[in-house]
Amino acid sequence: MKKILLSIGGLVLLVIAVLLVAPLFISLEDYKPEIAAKAKEATGRDLEIGGKISLSLFPTVAIEVNDVALANYEQGQNKDMVTLEQMALELQVMPLLSSEVVIDRFVLVKPIINLEIDKTGKPNWELEGTQAPANETATTENSESSDGGSGAGLSGLSLGDVRIENGELHFIDLASGAKEDIEALNLEISLEALNEPLSLDGRLDWKAETINLKADVANLESLMNGGSTALEASVNSSPVNFSFNGTAQQASAFALAGALDLDVPSVKGLTDWVGAPIERQSEETFGPLSVKGQLDLNGSVVAFDDVSLAFDALTAQGALKIDSSGSVPNIVAALSTGVLDITPYLPPETSGGQDASSESTSDGGGAVQNAGADQGWSDEAIDFSGLKSVNADLALKSEGVKIRKITIGVSELGILLQGGKLTADLKQLALYDGQARGKVVLDSSKATPTTAINFDLSGVQAEPLLSDSADFEKLLGTLSSKANLTTQGASQKAMVSNLNGTGDFIFQDGAVKGVNIPGLIRNVSLDALQNSFDEAQSTDFAELSGTYTIQQGVVNNQDLSMIAPLFRLSGKGTVPMPPKTLDYRLEPKLVGDLEGQGGDSGAKGLAVPLLITGSWSDPKVAPDLAGALTDQLKDPSALIEGVTSGEGGVKLPLGDGDDAGGVEEVIEKPKEALQKLFGN
Incomplete structure (x- = not known):
């Protein structure tokens, strides 16, 4: 045995020596x-x-x-x-x-x-090397599979x-x-x-x-064999920081579950860095981005729960799920946000109001003109392809939204996008002391895209709404309105030209600023007409209402009604939207009736019609004297009865501005009344 051990030891030493030498x-x-x-x-x-x-x-x-x-x-x-x-x-x-x-x-x-x-x-x-024989490949595969x-x-x-x-x-x-x-x-x-x-x-x-x-x-062994393992990973750099702490699994698909933390000091800086720069309208936009939440990734499905998102001054919380296994990604989200001020992300406004080239002027005959020209509707095709690139089901709640000067209160919006068909359901919107609801359906899956819009406004303060949304400060009152509209087309021009629908509106306890309607009734001379349209003038009313229809882009209103003590105003006409023109007739009427809301809109009296025609940017306002005489002289006794209230005297509102509705003079003789109304 000793000799055997010595022999083995010698052999080992010999092998070592050979390996060394x-x-x-x-x-x-x-x-x-x-x-x-x-x-x-x-x-x-x-x-x-x-x-x-x-x-x-x-x-x-x-x-x-x-x-x-x-x-x-x-x-x-x-x-x-x-x-x-x-x-x-x-x-x-x-x-x-x-x-x-x-x-x-x-x-x-x-x-x-x-x-x-x-x-x-x-x-x-x-x-392009020599490929292994098929039997060798099979042998290799079998050996791999036999490993388990x-x-x-x-x-x-x-x-x-x-x-x-x-x-x-x-x-x-x-x-x-x-x-x-x-x-x-x-x-x-x-x-x-x-x-x-x-x-x-x-x-x-x-x-x-x-x-x-x-x-x-x-x-690592557990991960390679289809099990799960704890995983911590991080990426740190100046443009972006990312960390994950959770578990990973490599089964039928790679899976991650755990806490995600994404921090981007500047979105603008990040996009510039990766070579996809974005334009921004303000230095305050596309700055810091922070996303925190629980990530659940399983193959092509990514879900975020308990998401907390901060982007610039915007914040949001909720849940988000993205499934990219289909032909297009599918997104399901439920998010609640604070006040969203999207104004900084919008392009700059065009110059507000009228510039030197579009100032209001008079044609010397009492007609109010505007020297500017209307821009035509664009016929450039609108690209709706983005609506087909994703499907989505979104539930959004917001404490408020700011769009330029428009301020919206608490709102709730549901968005469903499937196969290019977008349905936006406005379930709640607090709007200038009132409420708004509505729905927009845009279907781009058809050869010609179609759009349906309906909305319902109630109790909305008109002056701040119109001022903030359209820089229009001439109309005050509490507004309620409904509309159901449809259109089709792939351009702005086509959509306006194919607009159809119905609607109604009512303003209560309001005023029209910039015009003295009683003054127009009292004196219809051309000079008086011009002077009645002035920023210092105003006309209070109890109620202003009307209904309208739209066919092929032409708005038709036949029942405009304004009710105020001592006068009424009615109107009818059309507003063709494709050419941006007006063809409208207003009929202010002096009556012997002190009632406001609930008063008779058809009370008899002396009417002084006004014609409003021309383009939107250059409307012409002129008295229809011929029409006034023709209509009123058909029944002189009714005229006298209407303006005297059956009391034998004509009551005339003589003041301007806030005093325009006051009765300051009673003329006993109808002839004198007519002379006063139509001038000497």
Whole structure:
């Protein structure tokens, strides 16, 4: 036995001696041509080893190769696809005897990888070496499947000093023009065993910014075999910071579940950095972005719960789910927000009011004119394709919305988008002391897009609404209105020309600023007409109402009615929207009736009609004296009865401005009344 042990010991010593001495007598330089030939056979590319090759077999298997280059394909922009300044690999010998791989050291120094796609779309990483025989492929697959999992064959893997130093990755696509460069890539990996924690720490330079990467995987073996493991990962850089803390699983699909924290100091800076710059209207926009929540990713489905989002001065909370497994992404979200001020994100307003070229003037005959010209409706096709690129079901609640000067209170909106059909259901909207509800349905799935709109306003204060939304400050009162409208077309012009529908409105306890209607009735001379339209004038009323129909873009109103003590106003006409014109007749009427709301809108009296014609920007207002005489003289007794209230005297409102409705003079003789009304 002693001799046997001595013999075995001597053999072991001899093997060790051979492993130590053999590399001293074997010149690996002689094998370079053979190594290059094998590489050519496997890849179809030339392999060049310009530096020294060293080999050590004991106490560890260590190999070092210097100055390696793998050629690019013939049409490549770069000579080589891969170059490597040095590769050093060191394995422990004894674990290899028990099918374990313990890597003490694996270092790649300055690897440079050039990835290219030529103009025909062919990538250079598709190698053209000799393919393995089918039976060999099958044998390999069978051996992999027999392991019972992708991690089974690597169960004895252990990584020590594994590093990439100063690596570079360059990508260019000649077909699309895309180009990316990653430089200063440094990566360190530590793994004592597959069932032990894996640590990854690295950094790289991309687009002149340094990005730091870090990841810790609790059990890589579990992840590789379809189980779950704890995962912490982070990305830190000046433009964006990201962190995740949760679990990961690689089963039928890759899955993540855990806390997500995204911080972007400047969205504008981020988009500029990635090469997709956005234009902003204000320095206050597209600034900080913060997203925090619970992430649940399972393959193509991403869900966020308990989301807290802050973007500039906007905030939101709720839940969001995105499913990209279909032909288009599907988004389901329920979000509540604070006050949303979207004004900073809108393009600048055109100059408000009228400029020097559009000031109101008189034609010298009492008609009010406007020198400006109306801009025509655009016939440029509206791109609705974005409505077909995503499906969505959104429930949005907001404490308020600000759009330029418009201030909206608490609101609730439901948005459903399916196959290019958008339904926006305004369930609640607090609007200037009143409420609004409505629905918009835009169907772009058809050859010709269609739109249906209905809304219901109640108790809305007209003056601030019209002032903030249209810079119109002439009408006061409490507004209630309904409308049901439909249209079709793919351009602004087509949609206006095809507009149809019905609606109604009523203003209560209001006033018309800038006009003295009793003054018009009292004196219809052309000078008086001009003077009655003045910013200092106003006319109070108890009620202003009407209904309208729209056919092919032409608004038709036949029952405009204003009721006020001592006068009435009626109107009828059309507003053709496609050409932006007016054809309207107003009929102010002096009556002997002090009633306001609830008064008889058809009370008899002396009417002084006004014709409003022309374009929207250049309307002409002129008295219809011929029409007035014709209508009134049909029944003189009724005229006298109407303006005297049966009391034998005519009551005339003689004041201006706020005093216009007061009865300041009673003229006993109808003749004198008519002379006073129509001038001397």
